[in-house]
Amino acid sequence: MGFLKPFPIQEQTVPVILSGKDLMGIAQTGSGKTACFVMPILEKLQNEEVKKDRNIQVLVLAPTRELVIQIDEVFRAFTENLKREIRTMAVYGGVSINPQMKGMFGVEVLVATPGRLLDLIEHKALSISQITHLVIDEADKMFQLGFEEEMNKLFAMMPATKQTVLFSATLNDKVEEIKNRLTIDPVLVEVKPDEIDIDKITQLAYLVTEETKGPFLRYLIKEQNIKQALVFASSTRSADHLAEKLNKNKIPATAVHGKKSQGSRTGNLKEFKEGDTQILVATDLIGRGIHIESLAVVINYELPRSPLDYIHRIGRTGRALETGTAITLVTEADLQHFRVIQKKMGKKVQLLRTEEINLHGY
CATH class of the missing domain: 3.40.50.300 (P-loop containing nucleotide triphosphate hydrolases)
Incomplete structure (x- = not known):
């Protein structure tokens, strides 16, 4: 095995x-x-x-x-x-x-x-x-x-x-x-917990506005040629909306959350594990129970409420003996909360600016 x-x-x-x-x-x-x-x-x-x-x-x-x-x-x-x-x-x-x-x-x-x-x-x-x-x-x-x-x-x-x-x-x-x-x-x-090595996870954060957040996510997936990623949203509504927008932009995506039937959740997860779906959008509750071998990228589309949930989220990648990348999209309104998360985690995350990026067509 x-x-x-x-x-x-x-x-x-x-x-x-x-x-x-x-x-x-x-x-x-x-x-x-x-x-x-x-x-x-x-x-x-x-x-x-x-x-x-x-x-x-x-x-x-x-x-x-x-x-x-x-x-x-x-x-x-x-x-x-x-x-x-x-x-x-x-x-x-x-x-x-x-x-x-x-x-x-x-x-x-x-x-x-x-x-x-x-x-x-x-x-x-x-x-x-x-x-x-x-x-x-x-x-x-x-x-x-x-x-x-x-x-x-x-x-x-x-x-x-x-x-x-x-x-x-x-x-x-x-x-x-x-x-x-x-x-x-x-x-x-x-x-x-510190034996589970957070240092194996490359963490990046991008400063975006509410308006550019969606287009920037699509730009990121296409420009960086992200073959598969688990994307976290803060609510079931947001997860559904995000998956819908990705699909409209020809990025195969599906959402899993507590309001979906068990059959649909299991099916969606299976498709993602088998590589048929490029992006799986999940809420925190479902995200805890997901185990995917060698998941290379996790994206925080929206920040979680607690620093511990942030660690659980990014811990979906870099599991067991693998390495991984965790990307977080941060708005001006999120900055203070993101500082708290970094302080609790004991690790500083580089914040990259995005205003120079041309998002036309995304």
Whole structure:
């Protein structure tokens, strides 16, 4: 699969999970954490007998549909050459529940969002009373995004004895709350964010006006011959409008955001990953769950609200062992906020002027 050596978080967590101990892994998005739990769990399962019932053995919980689909894809990629077939399945809301209910028999690894999982349990489609492994990905978000009540209901249905693995970008009060709620004392493995090298990302900023922002983006894509880029907008409306303008100017673009159906989001993402779409316009919520190998360019068409979101955005490129470029379009009104982002990041970004550029025809 192209892995030559384990990433730091994998090196430290895989042995702990293989040993059967509970684990709390703290690492940023894009540090290779999904493989940390996928590999050892599959290693254990392939040596066990096939179970043919509706009792799930491995439950992986994640906050967004995109992340659930992505984790399931990693499980499927790693199961291809095992001694025996291990059935995995992803379940999430926003699509019909019936196929999910029908497909549940014999599933050993279930990756789910909490709400849809509860719906399936209420429909008697499965049971989590005999799980042997529980994985909670992005645990820091799980209680913050209003999942608290759903999570508590699910915890009450699980057996007391199981291996629990938590992954989180930060160690905060909510994560402590989950630990206490599950009465676990996990091995703590932390890979500090500065180990994810922001220096591998070339950052550039261009000073534009509101009027020239759109034409300048199109100029940039065409003049710099940008083959593929993930472009961030601040709202669903802005993302749709931007994608529409790019398409009108013969730059193949599509938007992904929370207001699009799951089918359309998955399809758009697939087209982008396969290189059929040149520009993917995303909002912050969706941007967090997107993993694209070797994404060379990220463009901030509009600045995010928080400096942390800015780092998450540009972190979509320069992932794992790659290098990348992050471009930000800044208006006069954005300047103060952009200074704050640079200060928090601890890195100065060169601001280039654009008034001399002829944007006629863009």
